[in-house]
Amino acid sequence: MLAFIIKRLANAVFVMLSVTFLAFVIFTAVGDPVDQMLNEQATQAQRDDLRERLGLDDPFLVQYAKFVGRAAQGDFGISFRNQQDVLTMIGERFPATFELVLVATLISLVVGVPMGVITAIRRQTWYAEAMQFTSIIGVSLPSFVVGIGLILVFSVWLGWFPAFGRGETVDLGWWTTGLLTPSGRMSIILPALSLSLFQITLVMRLVRAEMLEVLRSDFIKFARSRGIPARSIHFRHALRNCLMPVVTMTAMQIGGLIAFALVTETVFQWPGMGLLFIQAVTFVDVPIMAAYLCIVALIFVALNAIVDMTYAVIDPRLKGADA
Amino acid sequence: MMAQPIAASKEPEAATPALDVSGLSVEFPSRRGTLLAIDDVSMQIAPGEILGVVGESGAGKSITGLAVLGLLESPGRISGGAIHVGGRRVDTLSEKELTKVRGREMGAIFQDPLTALNPLFTVGKQLVETIRLHSGMSKEAANDRALALLQSVGIPAPRERLRQYPHQFSGGMRQRVVIALALAAGPRLIIADEPTTALDVSIQAQITALLRKLCDETGVGIMLVTHDMGVIAETADRVCVMYSGRVVESGPVAEVIHNPQHPYTKGLMAAIPSLHDRVETLAQIDGSMPRLNARPTGCAFHPRCPHAGPKCSAATPPLVSVGVTRSACWLQQGGTQ
Structure with a gap:
């Protein structure tokens, strides 16, 4: 187990180094940051001074090493646009994105897993067929269309939910949450639903396929021959054997959802990291873009590691050396 | 700890057979007509008796077992006959x-x-689940019974084994666990479908001996489905030979092996290699069993039968007593002409 963890960590470090390298190349390739940081009337002396302070005269690899060293301590520099600390800016936006992704993931599991089980065990019924059919729509609609559609129906026509923003938030000191206020909860529903629609379909189809596979297996037949009731067969014996790929996919997709959230956050003007990134792109605010890239990569890598650890909990065969 | 009695605590009814199948037919509706997989099959198993059901792949042995259990895969369905387990009719029950x-x-x-055990639950959990489901015992009592069951199927260190997962058991040990699970609620009847086929030869003998022992100790009736005459010879009391969905011969094991009546059984017996007579080539029955959608008229075996006559393709021979065995062949019923 220790060797496994060490290998896992080494792997993660390598991935992170690659990503920071890429981020750094972007950082340096987009142009001389000094031009963007000083105004046109700056003297050459001022320029040289800034170059010196930013360490831009060092060789490439030294600069990279310094970048990694600072990034590892959470220092991504300051935003070109409003001279604020990048990590603070992202930190302020992170809770919004995280809550959005969390709620979307919960929705996709709570709705997707039962739908998958139902479509698998009640294959010939009209409602299972209907779910199957609707799921095709869920897969094929682009998320900005879904978002705009939801806004049109539920905000503009019905007026049930706010069309944009996060509502009131509560500042917990290290975290701002919208989940504790009524307007915050109302605001998160539409964007989370829009973000989770694709996810629901994915979870449902995966659970259905896995269930059909598991229900054919010998141990299900043997369990039935022992008189285990259908409910226990389906939800205890079969579903648990389906959960591995679902856990993998859900966790992997959290990274994907953060990426997808770019679109959703733009459509709903959700003040998260994605919106910040889109704004940074329009202003060529390289430090923010680089930091966003590193943080999303870190989330991906961390999720990967957590998924591997979770396997050991769900499936005893992967635990210990005798696996 | 003291081994608890494993036997079913049900009142012994000497006259009631563990299994009574009469005139069972199973059909599979398909687009190109209905296929009759089992045609008028009857068999009885007394408590404490092992009935071997033998035949080639596709003869309907496993289907018969699944029909008894009510586990026929859709669209297969019972189209005739009756099945009684311990005197209770089961083929008409709802799911x-x-x-x-x-x-x-x-x-x-x-x-x-x-593949028969759920990989994600410990052996103890699966046993306790099954025991409690049928007995309503407390967790502790069920745990004790699980321990006794593992002991009775010959698993060493059962207390530690209860906490282990199926993947920590060898194949033979797993089959012992499967047997313990099948016995968990003290059933009157066990359908053992090729229980030794997937095991090493050395383990096979242990498992068949275990089945024999449990059968004698608990009075459970066993339907031993196999294509291996050797297993039948060692284990079963009586044997039932199936061919293309019908019983062609049945009787006491020794009698059927040494004095087979039906030409198909004779062919089967001749195909068993013997240690005593060394032969260059093994005897075999030419041809193969007909597919369900191309079953010959009359006796289904007649195209492969060396004694076949005109009557064989015209009418299906009934199963009649010939000495102590029963055989379905015109040879013993007035000839094949």
């Missing part, structure tokens, strides 16, 4: 009622012990 009968009255052992 819900069947769930209560399965495990408690009848159990099953399947071919591959490697």
Whole structure:
């Protein structure tokens, strides 16, 4: 187990180094940051001074090493646009994105897993067929269309939910949450639903396929021959054997959802990291873009590691050396 | 700890057979007509008796077992006859009622012990679940019974084994666990479908000996489905030879082996290699069993039978007593002409 963890960590470090390298190349390739940081009337002396302070005269690899060293301590520099600390800016936006992704993931599991089980065990019924059919729509609609559609129906026509923003938030000191206020909860529903629609379909189809596979297996037949009731067969014996790929996919997709959230956050003007990134792109605010890239990569890598650890909990065969 | 009695605590009814199948037919509706997989099959198993059901692949042995358990895969369905387990008719029960009968009255052992156990639950958990489902015992009592069951199927260090997962058991040990699970609620009947086929030869003998022992000790009736005459010869009391969905011969094992009546059985026996007579080539029955959609008229065996006459393709011979065995062949019923 220790060797496994060490290998896992080494792997993660390598991935992170690659990503920071890429981020750094972007950082340096987009142009001389000094031009963007000083105004046109700056003297050459001022320029040289800034170059010196930013360490831009060092060789490439030294600069990279310094970048990694600072990034590892959470220092991504300051935003070109409003001279604020990048990590603070992202930190302020992170809770919004995280809550959005969390709620979307919960929705996709709570709705997707039962739908998958139902479509698998009640294959010939009209409602299972209907779910199957609707799921095709869920897969094929682009998320900005879904978002705009939801806004049109539920905000503009019905007026049930706010069309944009996060509502009131509560500042917990290290975290701002919208989940504790009524307007915050109302605001998160539409964007989370829009973000989770694709996810629901994915979870449902995966659970259905896995269930059909598991229900054919010998141990299900043997369990039935022992008189285990259908409910226990389906939800205890079969579903648990389906959960591995679902856990993998859900966790992997959290990274994907953060990426997808770019679109959703733009459509709903959700003040998260994605919106910040889109704004940074329009202003060529390289430090923010680089930091966003590193943080999303870190989330991906961390999720990967957590998924591997979770396997050991769900499936005893992967635990210990005798696996 | 003291081994608790494993035997079913049901009142012994000497006259009631563990299994009574009469005139069973199973059909599979398909687009190109209905296929008759089992045609008018009857068999009885007394408590404490092992009935070997032997035949080639596709003869309908496993289907018969699944029909008894009510586990026929759709669209297969019972189209005729009756099945009684311990005197209770089971083929007319609803799925819900069947769930209560399965495990408690009848159990099953399947071919591959490697895939028969849920990999995500400990052996103890699976045993306790099954025991409590049928007995309503407390967790502690069920745990004690699980321990006794593992002991009775010959698993060493059962207390430690209860906490282990199926993947920590060898194939033979897993089949012992499967047997313990099938016995968990003290059923009257066990359908053992090729229980030794997936095991090493050395383990096979242990498992058949175990089945024999449990049968004698607990009075459970066993339907031993196999294509291996050797297993039947060692284990079974009586044997039932099936061919293309019908019983062609049945009787006491020794009698059927040494004095087979039906030409198909004779062919089967001749195909068993013997240690005493060294031969260059093994005897075999030419041809293969007909497919369900191309079953010959009359006796289904007649195209391969060396004694076939005109009568064989015209009418299906009934199963009649010939000495102590029963055989379905015109040869013993006035000739094939």
